[in-house]
Amino acid sequence: MRYLILSPPVHQPSEPPSGAFLLSAALAARGIEAPFFDLSLEFFHFALEKSTINTTPALRYMTSPPGSLYEPHQHASHSGVIMSALKRYAGSYPGWHLTPMDCSPPRGLHRPGDYPSMHTPFGDFYREILEPVLNERENATVLVSVAYLSQLPGAVELGRFLRTRGRKALFGGSLFESLSRTGTGMSLLKTFIPEVTLDDGSGLLPPNAGQVMDELVFPELLSKKDYLSPAYVLPVAFTTGCIWNKCLFCPDREKPLKAIPERTIRKLLETAPSDVMVHFIDSTVPLPRLESTLALLEDKGHRFFGFTRATGEFLKPGLLDRIARSGCSMLQWGIESGSPGILERFGKGIDPETALKVLRESSARGIRNYAYFLFGLPGETARDREMTLELIEAAGAAISFMNASVFNLPVDSELTERHGEFGMSLGTYDPGTDAIRLYSPFTCEGSDPRTEAKRFLWEAERNSPVFSNLLKSTPKWFRATHMAFMGPPTPF
Ligand code: SF4
Missing domain, CATH: 3.80.30.20 (tm_1862 like domain)
Known part of the structure; x- marks a missing residue:
């Protein structure tokens, strides 16, 4: 079996999302092909490139500050440039709010039925950046890991996108686990993402392979973009x-x-x-x-x-x-x-x-x-x-x-x-x-x-x-x- 692991936007672009990263690490440790493509990281670079504000110096600072440490005033100033560029990008999608940690559609996050299905910040991005990666891995089952509410609009749209491409997908992660255990709205959510599973990934392993986190190695990472951190x-x-x-x-x-x-x-x-x-x-x-x-x-x-x-x-x-x-x-x-x-x-x-x-x-x-x-x-x-x-x-x-x-x-x-x-x-x-x-x-x-x-x-x-x-x-x-x-x- 071959897999492709995705983490939808928006997750902060300074480090890999742990759930998707560790799932990829666990499958790699068992010799199963399951590279991780961090769609959230890719999305930030995509949005910043499309923005009319020049973020090259800010990105250079975030990835390589002098001495590998941030100076607080410079960090605040470069963060401000990145925030403004994201705001400018989101301005093309009326009502959407976008920061390095948050994403909310015009009528809020809590009812996926209210999310716009057309003209969202993610449609062009999935077509331009994700489609070629999917085409290179035609037979891979897509595993989508969702940890934060800020990823939900991107996840709902990703589900739609994968269905139109006829791709087999499973959605899991700590957000669904938390909602089903200690929250509300899981059945509502399933009407928008029917492919949700609450399995922690152990079900993907061969028989007798133990629990998913029992074996881990550094996984294959498909994104060649830099995380916004000095290391x-x-x-x-x-x-x-x-x-x-x-x-x-x-x-x-x-x-x-x-x-x-x-x-x-x-x-x-x-x-x-x-x-x-x-x-x-x-x-x-x-x-x-x-x-x-x-x-x-x-x-x-x-x-x-x-x-x-x-x-x-x-x-x-x-x-x-x-x-x-x-x-x-x-x-x-x-x-x-x-x-x-x-x-x-x-x-x-x-x-x-x-x-x-x-x-x-x-x-x-x-x-x-x-x-x-x-x-x-x-x-x-x-x-x-x-x-x-x-x-x-x-x-x-x-x-x-x-x-x-x-x-x-x-x-x-x-x-x-x-x-x-x-x-x-x-x-x-x-x-x-x-x-x-x-x-x-x-x-x-x-x-x-x-x-x-x-x-x-x-x-x-x-x-x-x-x-x-x-x-x-x-x-x-x-x-x-x-x-x-x-x-x-x-x-x-
Ligand atoms: S039991 Fe307390 S310390 Fe442990 S996760 Fe819960 S809130 Fe945090």
Whole structure:
């Protein structure tokens, strides 16, 4: 059997989409022909070339900044050029909104029946760029991996395009898996993409080949375009599922925890080009697994970043030194709140004082810290929010980048099920109609914690210099990937 793996636009063009990349890696490891063609990356280059704004200097900077690190002001200025060029391109498609991370059609994302079927940003692109690749692989079954809502309009149109060409296709990926497990609208979606499967790719393997992620090698990549990053960003996971798995509002608690064998990670790292930036994509990087991989990362000269929890394990003597020495560019810390009561109520297993120590120790070793805070949880008081701001201010320069988000309640989670215990009333965005949704509106004892949180964040940005400086120094586009490559600002 021969396959062709595609990932539809829009996925950020700074690194390969992990689901499609790893599926291609898993099939290649079993000797199955399954090259990966990143349609999203191709789409950005296509759109930027068609735009009337000259993006050549901006693209050159994004792929080869001096010293392989971004200077924050220059990065902001070149990102602005790319944003303007995308906006100009999208201007030919009235009502469409397009950025390096988002795509929405004129009447929004939630009802595929509302997506225009003519004159979309993707039709000419599929004909010009995808068609020749399909023609070269006439007998290959097309596998389409979709991870984000921003890929949905491109995926619906891709399904239409493949059907008109009579191509056999299967659509899968984490978006469909999340919608079917913890969201709404899967049956609606199937009327537009009937080829959806919830199989994780294991069904494509020969009998007795194990789970899909048990074997991985660096796959064949068909796109010759550059990702918008100074080094190739390699997605790697130690586990699927979450090793903590206790947060009450987590939509993924039912996802089984599976460890990817150590030899598999080793093989993927060994077959990758040298000097990549490894992106550990685990929900929480398991520390023992990271520790046992440090020597190999150092040996291969790979740098790395990933998401973890700011717990006391990181204060083990010498550990952060070894992590920094082995090429750690950035750690993304899920801290969420400065209020011990909030953290305990929702099962976060984090203590703010320890988190603060971890941030300071990590920063002292030159590791960039990207800290996540979550406001607007049910029952959050004004004092809880202030405690979070106090934690951010106490950490100050120990935080390099910050994500201060407002809580969204998953359609399905333990907290949603137990909403009565937390004084919550559930609402709906779509009374009487079917729509694609991952979250539900809610109120808490007559008040709306999300609105209160937004007001607090608005005020914090105006009144707290530490908070507003952190927001300013956190790049808005290209997600965490570019933060891992961010250098210090050059003084004027
Ligand atoms: S750490 Fe993240 S993935 Fe793990 S249980 Fe908590 S919210 Fe879920």
